[in-house]
Amino acid sequence: MNEKVKLPKFMCDWLDQHKEEFCGCPMTDVSKLSRERDTVGDVRAWLFRDTTNQWKLIDALRYGYEAEPEPRWGIKAGNCYMTNPENYGFDDVTPETAVYWAIKSYADYIVKTLGFGEVVDLNKEGKADD
Structure with a gap:
């Protein structure tokens, strides 16, 4: 089916x-x-x-x-995700509770500004590899 x-x-x-x-x-x-x-x-x-x-x-x-699920782009540094974009705060949280952007280029800009971290697709983070 x-x-x-x-x-x-x-x-x-x-x-x-x-x-x-x-x-x-x-x-x-x-x-x-x-x-x-x-x-x-x-x-x-x-x-x-x-x-x-x-x-x-x-x-x-x-x-x-x-x-399809709406896009959810987050910023990850090590094992932590950004939780507060106003003060660039990171915490050891799950991808479901991390702050996210619907437009990837916005998250890319913050990573470029910070000089560290990576933009990740929060819809795929933590999922088993297919």
């Missing part, structure tokens, strides 16, 4: 708003989306930037979908 496809949150939101317009044939639905005038902005860019995304959408329409 196939699992639900993970899509960006904005795609899930858009699909939820347009579910009643789909005919149930994924290839036809994706073709229809390419001709729709309201398929604009992030949705259009995501859908047509890479043909892999079109296949991903077809699978999402076939097997269901769920939102």
